[in-house]
Amino acid sequence: MANADLSYALTGYPLDKVVVFDTETTGLDPYGGDEIVSIGICDGYGNKLFYSLVKPTRKRSWKEAEKIHGISPQAVKDAPKIKQLEDEIRSHILGDKLVVGYNVEYDLMMLDAAGVIDEMPPARFDVMRQYAMVHGTKPARYGREGYQWSKLTECASYYGYRFPAHNSLEDSVAAAHCYRSMLADPIWANRRFSDIAAQLKRVPLKQNKTSAENVIHLVSEGATAPVPAELRLASITQGVNKGAPRYECFIDDLCVGVQGYGEMEGIGRLFMAVEQEQFPRSIKCQAIMTVTAGKAKCTASITEDGIVPEAIGGNLSNKSLPISGERADSPRDIECNSKKPPRVVARYALSALILFTALYGLTEFEPSISWLLTEIIVLLLFAFVFKWARGSSK
Incomplete structure (x- = not known):
């Protein structure tokens, strides 16, 4: 893409x-x-x-x-x-x-x-x-x-x-x-998409006489929870914007809301569409309907992810990024290909020597306070150096 x-x-x-x-x-x-x-x-x-x-x-x-x-x-x-x-x-x-x-x-x-x-x-x-x-x-x-x-x-x-x-x-x-x-x-783009997906998938709908009657009828029948529905690509039928594309929301064959003029940007971004022929003819969604003081309202929530996740995923293996100039090794490549530096190896060796000293001290057991303090100090020193060595290797 x-x-x-x-x-x-x-x-x-x-x-x-x-x-x-x-x-x-x-x-x-x-x-x-x-x-x-x-x-x-x-x-x-x-x-x-x-x-x-x-x-x-x-x-x-x-x-x-x-x-x-x-x-x-x-x-x-x-x-x-x-x-x-x-x-x-x-x-x-x-x-x-x-x-x-x-x-x-x-x-x-x-x-x-x-x-x-x-x-x-x-x-x-x-x-x-x-x-x-x-x-x-x-x-x-x-x-x-x-x-x-x-x-x-x-x-x-x-x-x-x-x-x-x-x-x-x-x-x-x-x-x-x-x-x-x-x-x-993909690391940045997937995070960005997850932040904006809910906004792009929310589709506010307007009501005309027919869709309002349908909403009132469905709500009276108990359809208050989100109901599986379908957004169908259509066009404005009257007024100065007649013929302009829009989506209409249907539950079975009942229209429960229509988009206003110029409100297709969210769907366009979700499906990476600009021209009318690029927009999907049908989109799965859920319709949330309410009736307050006799006034019908409906909002659609798209249940499909569109094609953005696929486009982002496709770029994971896409080698044709718009790169100009000399390619440099990325920090990720350096991290994966490098060996532990000599200093880290030396620190691990020092840790092993200290541990050996502590274990050797156990063989020379002598029930005294000075012996016990020496063993504790050596073991604490080992723990500190070992942690130091591990931190340097990350």
Whole structure:
């Protein structure tokens, strides 16, 4: 399955509506005077859209930051100021798009502090945070759910990509690669799907005269618990949206609710469908019906998983991930293929020696307090060294 479809299924945005960006700056304090010295933007496929050096308006030097990204005051002395670039930056980032980045909140705060944007885009995806939740290293100092955040180079290496770091455009392309790779990573994608599946499977329904009468009749007959039902693909029969596709819910041959116009996104994401011919003709569901003060209501809950789990599972053995650049060994490969390092072997040997000393002491039994204390100390020392050796081998 195409990653564009998985992007839409798992985030609600296909890759052609994904924009990835990164900045290099004079420091780490967006609202304390630090400024942007370069910005790079690419699309969800990694195609480069925009890059520019930026001349700060307040800062005259940034020696610590320069050591990291190599952009000096001399390099930006003839570059445009951020105000000269804001229209083009806005054209790429704002609108109905998913804004992706590595620590994207920081980069957006830099744009906000510079006056390029007035508010944070509502749809954002932070690769750094999402990666930490499934592949982060423990123990955490500041990450979520027990994981530390990793560097972009570490995340990219895990997904088989190497690049010249601390160049805003190359960092954007690397973050786009990591985003696409996460869509094809069953560990992250299955977790994401489990978080959104219930939302996608819930189908609110509207009532017309016929469906309302059917609901009232069925409820009067005792059909209050979830009832096996079927969503059938149909079309709107009247009004300005006549002919537009929608689903209608049936219990046997009784219609108990219909979708409104433009409410097929959840089903579209669940079945990775965009065009009408891609939507399934029939979907199994359960109907939950109520009648309150004579008003009929019905909600459908889809009982099928759609095709997203199959698409995610298919990517487990899919070798055609969108990888560019030199492939690097992933931490998982290194862990599986490496032998225990010499230090670990030495620690196990020390543990064995201490244990031997304790056992030998038993053969020299002497009923005294000093002998007993010596044995206890030796055994405690063995337990400590053995635990130390085991922890180092993990």
